[in-house]
Structure formats: C-alpha cells, structure tokens
Amino acid sequence: MTSIQMSRTQGVPADTRDRRLGLVLAVCCVGQFMNVLDASVVNVALPVIARELHFGHNLQWVxxxxxxxxxxxxxxxGRLADVFGQRRVFLIGAALFTLASTVGGAAGAPLTLVAARAFQGLGAAVMTPxxxxxxxxTxxxxxxxxxxxxxxxxxxxAAGAIGVLAGGVITEWFSWRWILLVNVPIGLVLLAGIRWVVPEFRGRDGKRSLDVPGAAAVTLGLMATxxxxxxxxEYGWGSVRVVGALTxxxxxxxxxxxxxxxxxxxxxxxxxxxRHRSMSAANLVAFFGIAALFSTFFFFTLILQQVHGYSxxxxxxxxxxxSAGLALGGWGISSVVPRIGARPILLGGLTSACLGLLWLSRADEHAHYLTDLLGPILLLGFGMGTVLNVTTNAATADLPPHQAGLASGLLNTTRQLGSALGLVTLTTLSASLTDTGKAGLTGEAARHALSLGYDxxxxxxxxFTAAGLLAALAVPARRPPKPFEARSSR
Structure with a gap:
C-alpha cells in the first residue's frame, strides 16, 4: 500500500474504508457510463432527428x-487531471457534459444540436481520463x-451496446430529445457524488506549468485528422477538403x-x-479492438434494421x-488478471472476438436471430469484454500515480481514434455494395446487396481483431507470483 493510500485510510475502520472505496468506484463507473452511452445512444434516433430538425446532408455531424x-x-x-487535481477536473468535465446535454435536448436547430454535441465531447474528454x-x-x-x-x-x-437499446426505447416511446435530457438528472447525482466521495490527488508535477504549445499542437492535430x-x-479521400485536413x-x-x-x-x-512496453502494446491492442467493436455496433444496427426490418x-x-457478454467478460476476468497476467487473457479474448465476427459475417438476409446471430454476438461480447478490462489494466499498472492521467488520456485517445478510423475504413470497404440507390436495386435485390456489403x-x-492478436504478443508475460512474493507485497 502506498504512502498516499495509507494516509487516507490509517485509523479508518475496514468496513468504512471499503464502503468509501466502493462509492468511489461507483462514481467513476457512472461517469464513464454516461460518456460511452452518449457515443452510441444517438445512432438509432438519427432518422427522427433529421426529420424533426430538417437536417440536410450534414446529419453525420451529430x-x-x-x-x-x-x-x-x-x-x-488526461494531463489536466495530473496538473490541477483529479476531483476538480472530474467536476468540471461532469458539469460541462451535463450542461451540454441540456442544451442539446432543447435544441431547435441543427447548428445548436451539433454545437451541444461538440461540448458534450469536450466534457467527455475531460471526464473520462x-x-x-x-x-x-485510489x-x-x-x-x-x-x-x-x-x-x-x-x-x-456494456454502455455502448446499452446505448443502442436505450436509444431505441426512448425514440420509440418518448422523444429523441430524452436521449440527451436523461443525462441531466444523472449528471446532477454524479456531481454530488464527485464532490463528496472522490478524494483529491495531484501528481508531483501539480505545480508545474502546462505545456501550452504542445497541447495546442496535439489538440488541433487530432481534430484535423x-x-x-x-x-x-461525403467528399472522397482525394478531395481538397480531406487531403488538406489530413495533411x-x-x-x-x-x-x-x-x-x-x-x-x-x-x-x-x-x-x-x-518505453513502458506494457503501456505501448496495450494501446495498440486497444486501437484494433475498439476499431472492431464500435464498427460492429454500427453495422449490426444496420443489418438488423435495413436487412431484417427490425424496429x-x-x-x-x-x-x-x-451487453451481457461485454459485462461478463469484463467483470468475470478481473480476479484472474493478477494471477496469470495480461497476455494470455488478451490472446483468448481477441480470438473469441475474431471467431464471433467471422461467424457473424456469414449471416445473410435469410438469417435467423437465434440460430445465426445470437451465438456470434455472445462470442464477440465476452471476448471484447475481457480485452477492454485487460488493456485498461495493462496500460496503467506499471506507471507511477502522477502519470495515471497521462496514461488514461493516451489510452482513451487511442480508443477514440480506433473507433473513428475503423468505422470510416469499413464503411468505405462496404460502400460499393451497400450503395443500392446508385445501382438501381430495390426489394430483395437491395437487401441482398446490403447484406453482402455489411458482411x-x-x-x-x-x-482488426487479428491485428490486435499480433499486438497482444508484445504485452509482457507475467508469471503468477510465488508464495513468498505474494506475502511480501502485502
């Protein structure tokens, strides 16, 4: 136990300490749930938003x-949390996210909604690390x-998959506006929890100045990319707009x-x-794993709605x-990680996800949910649940506490880039088959073409998961601790 942890818990009864740690964990999970949920909850509601707010071709900007x-x-x-204190930055991010959700839910014009979504993203970027x-x-x-x-x-x-469920329920039974407004009461409870439960901690560089030129360069560079x-x-890879932005x-x-x-x-x-091999390899695994998972959220939704006609x-x-597979994979494997290390779990999880995706890609427009879709999504969910758990652990385990925010910022940046790059790559890959309007296809022929493109x-x-498997081989192997090592670490 570190000196920081000892100073926080010395003289505190064990049950009180455990209860407080449980509350800290709950607050962090609620904050992350809000962030991930909003990355996926809007997808199902996009057609309704387009009709109600009269979006043109710019709907993707939501x-x-x-x-x-x-x-x-x-x-x-991530760096702000290290420099200015984790609780203060957590509060600022949660407050900004909640306020932006309020504005977005009340939006009466496309520009207002897009701006609110951008500020939601800013709040998430502060809150997640x-x-x-x-x-x-802690x-x-x-x-x-x-x-x-x-x-x-x-x-x-699980929040990514639950977002699709929540978006469908809210859009069909209430209004698309509540997919954003539901964050307001949750955000208020979260703000109270952060204020009263989360301990303040500032790294050793807390009094140092922020690298403003570096922050500006990386922020603008990532945004342009x-x-x-x-x-x-929309415009094609060879357009001046795209080439200019990427350059x-x-x-x-x-x-x-x-x-x-x-x-x-x-x-x-x-x-x-x-130089921390575990952190570098874990970021590569996270990039390819999230590229596969979040692209699957997008395409599986289209398969169900456009190919099979689901509401x-x-x-x-x-x-x-x-969602259940993701939750079971992430939580069920946690007790095994300290005993066998990250690498074998990553290899097993990515193999499970890869097999699930290959199985799912064989389903056509005549597939049935129970016989052709349920099995592969369970394999995918459980496998990727373990990967999400272990990459988070591996990316931060060997770093000193004052670099925890830096490591979490890097990991989450990698994940976001993976989701963006993965989706646009796979969309381009399938576009030649799924653009049925240009091909003049309708009815059964259109459904078949869509199915081929999504497959x-x-x-x-x-x-992508196979590339993640190769990256996982670089994660350091760790032997289970010997009995005397386990005793000395207590």
Whole structure:
C-alpha cells in the first residue's frame, strides 16, 4: 500500500474504508457510463432527428462533432487531471457534459444540436481520463485494482451496446430529445457524488506549468485528422477538403512530437513513457479492438434494421446478449488478471472476438436471430469484454500515480481514434455494395446487396481483431507470483 493510500485510510475502520472505496468506484463507473452511452445512444434516433430538425446532408455531424471533440481534447484532459487535481477536473468535465446535454435536448436547430454535441465531447474528454486517474490513484493493490478496472471496463463495454437499446426505447416511446435530457438528472447525482466521495490527488508535477504549445499542437492535430476522416465518406479521400485536413493534422502531430522531444520544459506527453512496453502494446491492442467493436455496433444496427426490418425497439433488445457478454467478460476476468497476467487473457479474448465476427459475417438476409446471430454476438461480447478490462489494466499498472492521467488520456485517445478510423475504413470497404440507390436495386435485390456489403465490413472487423492478436504478443508475460512474493507485497 502506498504512502498516499495509507494516509487516507490509517485509523479508518475496514468496513468504512471499503464502503468509501466502493462509492468511489461507483462514481467513476457512472461517469464513464454516461460518456460511452452518449457515443452510441444517438445512432438509432438519427432518422427522427433529421426529420424533426430538417437536417440536410450534414446529419453525420451529430456524431462527428462529438468524436472530433473527444479525440482532440483527450490527451489534454488526461494531463489536466495530473496538473490541477483529479476531483476538480472530474467536476468540471461532469458539469460541462451535463450542461451540454441540456442544451442539446432543447435544441431547435441543427447548428445548436451539433454545437451541444461538440461540448458534450469536450466534457467527455475531460471526464473520462479523470475517472481512470481516480481509480489508478485510489486502488493501488493489484487485486483491488484489477477488480476496479474490471468493473469500469465492463461498464464501458456494456454502455455502448446499452446505448443502442436505450436509444431505441426512448425514440420509440418518448422523444429523441430524452436521449440527451436523461443525462441531466444523472449528471446532477454524479456531481454530488464527485464532490463528496472522490478524494483529491495531484501528481508531483501539480505545480508545474502546462505545456501550452504542445497541447495546442496535439489538440488541433487530432481534430484535423479526425475531421478529415469524418469528411472522407461525403467528399472522397482525394478531395481538397480531406487531403488538406489530413495533411494539416499530420504536420501538427509531427510538430507536437518535436515540441515534446526538444522544446517543452514540462512536456504534455513525456516520450519516455513509451518505453513502458506494457503501456505501448496495450494501446495498440486497444486501437484494433475498439476499431472492431464500435464498427460492429454500427453495422449490426444496420443489418438488423435495413436487412431484417427490425424496429428501433427490437434492435435495442437484440443488443442485450452483446451487453451481457461485454459485462461478463469484463467483470468475470478481473480476479484472474493478477494471477496469470495480461497476455494470455488478451490472446483468448481477441480470438473469441475474431471467431464471433467471422461467424457473424456469414449471416445473410435469410438469417435467423437465434440460430445465426445470437451465438456470434455472445462470442464477440465476452471476448471484447475481457480485452477492454485487460488493456485498461495493462496500460496503467506499471506507471507511477502522477502519470495515471497521462496514461488514461493516451489510452482513451487511442480508443477514440480506433473507433473513428475503423468505422470510416469499413464503411468505405462496404460502400460499393451497400450503395443500392446508385445501382438501381430495390426489394430483395437491395437487401441482398446490403447484406453482402455489411458482411464484408464485419470480415474487415475480424481482420482488426487479428491485428490486435499480433499486438497482444508484445504485452509482457507475467508469471503468477510465488508464495513468498505474494506475502511480501502485502
């Protein structure tokens, strides 16, 4: 137990200490649940939003504005938690997220909704790394840390699938506005929980100045890169808009690396952090794993609604087994991580996910849910639940507490980039078959073409998990601790 943890718990009864730790974990999980939920809850409601607010061809910006803001500010958000204190930054992020949800739910014009989604993304970029920083500095013993990250990861994975269910239920029974307004009461409870439960902790560099040039370069670079990716589907990879954005993004990110290596007195991302093999490999695994998982959320929704004719509510209900698999995989594996290490669990989880995706990609327009879809999504859910858990643990376990925010910011930036790059890559891969309007296809022929295109995308998602398997081989192998090692660590 670290000196920080001892000072917090010395003289406190065990049951009181455990109850307080449980409350801290609950607050962090609620914050992360809100963040991930809003990344997926809007998808089912997009057609209704388009009709009610009279969106034109810019409907994709309801999601793109959120993704660009999250990607752009995650690294800065992680660093803010280290420099200014985890509780303060957590409060600011939660307050901004709640306020933006209120504005978005009341939006009467497309621009207002898109702006609100961007500020939601900014709040999520501040809040998400803060939740991991709190967990990393509060739960320092290996078993407790594994369980905490296991539940956090289970919530993260399940929230993406639950978002589709919630979006379907709310859109069909109430109004699309409540997919945003529901965050307001949750956010108010979360703010109270942060204020009264979460301990304050500031890293050793708490009094150091923030690397403003580096922060500006990486934030603008990531935003330009994701903007270019988001616009490629509409304008094509060779357009001036896309090429210009990607070129500017690459130049700014290169400038960021130069600033970190040569000029920054207190760099936003000390490059020597990448010497931690576990952290670097875990980020690669997270990139490919999330690219596969969140792309599958998108395409599985289209398969159910466009190929099989499911309603939004039935689509949401169909995601329940996937949510259960993600939750069981993330939580059930947590007690095993300290004993056998991260690598074998990552290899097993990614293999399960890859097999599930390959199985799912074989389903056509005549597939039945129970015989052709249920099995593969359970395999995918359980496998990716374990991966989400272990990558979070592996990316932060070997770092000192004052770099927990940095590590969590890097990990979540990697995940967001994976989701953005993975989706646009697989959308482009399947576009030639799914653009049935240009091909003049209708009825059964259109459904068949859509099915072929989405199956191609799912095969691509399986390829992402295979790339993740290769990256997982670089994660350090850890032998189970010997009895005298276990005793000495207590």
């Amino acid at each position: 999601n793109s504005a959120y993704t660009i803001a999250v990607c752009g500010f995650l690294l800065l958000g 803060a939740t991991l920083t709190v967990l990393a500095t 739960f320092t013993e290996p078993k407790a840390r594994a369980k905490a990250f296991g539940l956090w990861s289970a919530v993260s994975g 994701v903007y270019g990716i988001a616009e490629s589907h 500017a993004g690459a130049a700014l990110l290169a400038l960021f690396l130069v600033i970190q290596a040569k000029f920054a007195r207190h760099p936003l991302v000390p490059l020597d952090v990448f 939004p509510l039935r689509t949401g209900l169909s995601y329940l087994p996937l 191609r995308a799912l095969t691509g998602a399986a390829a």
